[in-house]
Amino acid sequence: MKTGNVVNFREVMITVILAIICGFLYVGWAPLFMGLDAALPGAGDSIYGVWFFAGVLAALIVQKPGIALLAEVAAASGELLMGGPYGLSTLLYGLAQGAATEVIFLIFGYKNFKLPVLLLAGAAAGAASLVYDAFSGYLAELNTTAMTAKIVLRVLSGAIFAGLLAQVVAGLLVKTGVLNSYAIVKKKMERPF
Amino acid sequence: MSETDSLVSRVNPSIKLFLHLIAMLLLIVAKDPVTTLYLLAIPVLLSLTVARIPLKRFLVRIAPFLVLLATTTWMLAAYGKGTTVVYELGWFRFTEEGLSNGLNIGFRTMAFVSYGLLFTETTDVTKLVLSLMQQCKLPPKIAYAMLAAFRFLPMFKEEYEQVKAAHRVRGVARVPGIRGKVQAVLRYTVPLLAQGIRKAERVAVALEARGFDGSWNRTFYRTVPITWRDGVYLVILAVLHVGVWVLVK
Structure with a gap:
């Protein structure tokens, strides 16, 4: 069966819902991050990757263009609506992270969603959020040690908490059977070996 | 909001x-x-x-x-x-x-x-x-998905508590330490996401059954000028x- 590369409404709908659930979870994550970050810069960054999870997960499930970006922006707006602690800048973070995730999948032509690509996508989102931080906030003003720690840890955290975790969670969701009509399962059925 | x-x-x-x-x-x-x-x-x-x-x-x-x-x-x-x-x-x-x-x-x-x-x-x-749809030309497909999803936001909180309670009632053992924390997060998140996907599908089917095709060929009951x-x-x-x-x- 041939699947076009244009998203249908069902796919948009599950992307947005998954993203909003992630946004709901992010609100609970923020205080943990802030506490860790105040204690030791970089400590917060080691768990920062969770914020890129929505984009990678949705892209992995739907495997079509635009999904990662949509998911990150939707997650950000969900977080904003729930009263997340970063105000409107959440939206800009979402935009930057989603775009970076999207670019990685685009490079692989939306065909390769194996673990290395997912790790790369998570790491790219981390890099994008760092660029935004450098532009808007506190990154450039830190001393060199703190800055390096933040950069390295956040990129790694993106790869693990977004890339690897998305793979794990998607695997668990596949087992529940709810994803049977989406690319993540369908593509495997087409080419079982 | x-x-x-x-x-x-x-x-x-x-x-x-x-x-x-x-x-x-x-x-x-x-x-x-x-x-x-x-x-x-x-x-x-x-x-x-x-x-x-x-x-x-x-x-x-x-x-x-x-x-x-x-x-x-x-x-x-x-x-x-x-x-x-x-x-x-x-x-x-x-x-x-x-x-x-x-x-x-x-x-x-x-x-x-x-x-x-x-x-x-x-x-x-x-x-x-x-307004995003009328002034910024956000595609209706995305706009209506967002509208539906925002409505579900308060329900997720409830559902999260339900999943937690369901685990407790069934006596799922809580493992102490970081490993336990990670396990717990996965245990609560996966059902939440699976429920979300089922809900999303129902909404999509309901909208499409009523003729929603996500195209610009539409009028608006409420305009935001x-x-x-x-x-x-x-x-x-x-x-x-x-x-x-x-x-x-």
Whole structure:
């Protein structure tokens, strides 16, 4: 069966819902991050990757263009609506992270969603959020040690908490059977070996 | 997101969003704490006057973010660049530049939060999405998915508690330590996501069954127009910013 590369409404709908659930979870994550970050810069960054999870997960499930970006922006707006602690800048973070995730999948032509690509996508989102931080906030003003720690840890955290975790969670969701009509399962059925 | 009846709540949501983002951009340009503090005063002032957000409500909503102000300032003060050391304690090294940067960025973060609060407190979600669709040409496919999803937000909280309770009732053992925490998060998140997917599919089927095809071939029952109030809001923001500029010059 041939699947076009244009998203249908069902796919948009599950992307947005998954993203909003992630946004709901992010609100609970923020205080943990802030506490860790105040204690030791970089400590917060080691768990920062969770914020890129929505984009990678949705892209992995739907495997079509635009999904990662949509998911990150939707997650950000969900977080904003729930009263997340970063105000409107959440939206800009979402935009930057989603775009970076999207670019990685685009490079692989939306065909390769194996673990290395997912790790790369998570790491790219981390890099994008760092660029935004450098532009808007506190990154450039830190001393060199703190800055390096933040950069390295956040990129790694993106790869693990977004890339690897998305793979794990998607695997668990596949087992529940709810994803049977989406690319993540369908593509495997087409080419079982 | 709710709506108070005020000038700000009647400003077109897309235009409000755009104006607030520009104001935030101006905040990024400000480099010293005093300017930033004045700029921070703008959204606070607007919230309490033209937006008519009650003082008590405003304080309750903004209070948790004072922690953010404190942690940001602390991080930059203790780990910032700078040569003039004011005070040293263990691996923390407070410098004058660090403190100034810390305060500047702390205030900036607060201002971002205030603009966010001013926006969410005066904007109805449905209106926002409709306006994004009507003025910014957000595809209806995405807009209606967002509208449906926002409606589900309060339900997720309930469902999360339900999943937790269901696990407890069945006596799922809680493993102590970090491993247990990770397991618990996965155990609660996966059912939540699976439920979400089922809900999303039902919504999609329901909408499509009623002829929704996500195309632009549609009319709107509710229109969110651009009015003179948008101009007034723009002028207010512009005047205040010019005022700050004159003040610090």
